[in-house]
Amino acid sequence: MDTDFENLFDDGMLKLIDFSKHTSQFSPPISPNNPGDNLKLRPLNVNDYHKGYIGLLAKLTSTGDVTFDQFKKRFSQMKQCPNTYYIAVVEDLETNTIVATTTLVIEQKFIHECGIRGRIEDVVVCDTKRGKQLGKLMIGTMTALAEYLKVYKVSLECKDSLVPFYGQFGYKKEANNSNYLQLRL
Amino acid sequence: MDTDFENLFDDGMLKLIDFSKHTSQFSPPISPNNPGDNLKLRPLNVNDYHKGYIGLLAKLTSTGDVTFDQFKKRFSQMKQCPNTYYIAVVEDLETNTIVATTTLVIEQKFIHECGIRGRIEDVVVCDTKRGKQLGKLMIGTMTALAEYLKVYKVSLECKDSLVPFYGQFGYKKEANNSNYLQLRL
Numbered sequence: 528m529d530t531d532f533e534n535l536f537d538d539g540m541l542k543l544i545d546f547s548k549h550t551s552q553f554s555p556p557i558s559p560n561n562p563g564d565n566l567k568l569r570p571l572n573v574n575d576y577h578k579g580y581i582g583l584l585a586k587l588t589s590t591g592d593v594t595f596d597q598f599k600k601r602f603s604q605m606k607q608c609p610n611t612y613y614i615a616v617v618e619d620l621e622t623n624t625i626v627a628t629t630t631l632v633i634e635q636k637f638i639h640e641c642g643i644r645g646r647i648e649d650v651v652v653c654d655t656k657r658g659k660q661l662g663k664l665m666i667g668t669m670t671a672l673a674e675y676l677k678v679y680k681v682s683l684e685c686k687d688s689l690v691p692f693y694g695q696f697g698y699k700k701e702a703n704n705s706n707y708l709q710l711r712l
Numbered sequence: 713m714d715t716d717f718e719n720l721f722d723d724g725m726l727k728l729i730d731f732s733k734h735t736s737q738f739s740p741p742i743s744p745n746n747p748g749d750n751l752k753l754r755p756l757n758v759n760d761y762h763k764g765y766i767g768l769l770a771k772l773t774s775t776g777d778v779t780f781d782q783f784k785k786r787f788s789q790m791k792q793c794p795n796t797y798y799i800a801v802v803e804d805l806e807t808n809t810i811v812a813t814t815t816l817v818i819e820q821k822f823i824h825e826c827g828i829r830g831r832i833e834d835v836v837v838c839d840t841k842r843g844k845q846l847g848k849l850m851i852g853t854m855t856a857l858a859e860y861l862k863v864y865k866v867s868l869e870c871k872d873s874l875v876p877f878y879g880q881f882g883y884k885k886e887a888n889n890s891n892y893l894q895l896r897l
Contacts, residue, residue: 581822591825593822593825601820608794612820636786637766637786638769638772638774639773639774639776641778641785646819649823670895674897679897680894681894684893685893686889687888687891688888690893694893696895698894700891700893703871703873704869704870705869706871706872706885707890708879709883709885710881711864711865712863
């Protein structure tokens with residue numbers, strides 16, 4: 528049985544967000560509350576470890592072998608940071624597997640009147656569910672959630688090929704200020 | 713009197729980091745423990761509000777009017793997120809003012825064996841202290857701190873004009889994967 532404390536964040540939040548700005552982008556129309564036949568969009572739950580969550584992330588990048596204990600520990604560490612980690616998933620209710628996920632992570636600031644900013648991270652859709660607008664649904668949902676949380680901006684880093692995709696949601700390069708630099712350690 | 717609980721993070725950490733990779737970059741030689749005459753590099757302290765910390769941030773971007781109560785609340789909220797917010801400052805001990813600051817913020821992940829990644833944010837040096845290598849010192853210090861914390865990567869977003877500056881520390885654009893997109897809300 529799923530209980531609230533096993534969700535990474537309050538399930539009710541996804542029901543409160545205003546998704547209306549994004550509905551025109553979807554054909555056929557889908558939304559966080561109606562993501563498609565036999566699909567459910569909801570917060571990451573600790574039991575999603577058993578529903579293929581790590582395997583889905585492995586489509587994106589290296590995950591290594593993560594045990595359930597390690598997963599629970601990290602899940603708990605994320606929950607110990609109030610109002611910071613918002614990971615949403617889409618579950619295929621026929622197979623009880625996680626088929627899409629996206630993270631919104633919040634950073635607290637002193638700038639902008641002690642404001643908060645959001646970042647979209649770790650966007651993955653399972654190969655077998657491509658063409659069902661789930662990537663767009665996740666980005667639209669997390670963007671609306673960021674707006675609900677009153678961030679002053681949301682940002683993301685992406686490959687060249689994905690710039691047009693994110694552009695649909697208003698994410699854009701700002702003139703002279705769109706460089707993402709990395710140092711791998 | 714400054715006490716440990718009034719620091720944003722453990723002061724001892726800055727003494728433990730291995731700064732040796734970066735020392736060759738400085739002429740004259742400076743380091744986190746020896747940042748220059750009458751200067752001290754240390755964690756942000758709650759009393760730095762009274763030492764011009766917000767005014768310094770205002771050189772970077774809009775801060776609005778932040779009261780001491782608002783500052784203390786945000787400081788406390790950051791501390792409630794374990795192992796997440798590392799804000800360092802340089803204090804001018806002659807004038808008791810904060811003359812430089814940089815943030816390292818940590819994001820917990822499930823990917824990379826439940827790894828962590830770091831981001832360099834809000835780098836500011838006071839105009840009157842330019843030419844004293846304080847920007848380089850802050851970036852070197854926070855990069856070394858990120859390595860000490862065992863992040864798998866550190867990243868930052870910057871203007872075109874600053875790409876060469878960060879390049880000195882190994883921060884670089886990766887081929888086809890260096891886009892920083894923003895949505896202001």
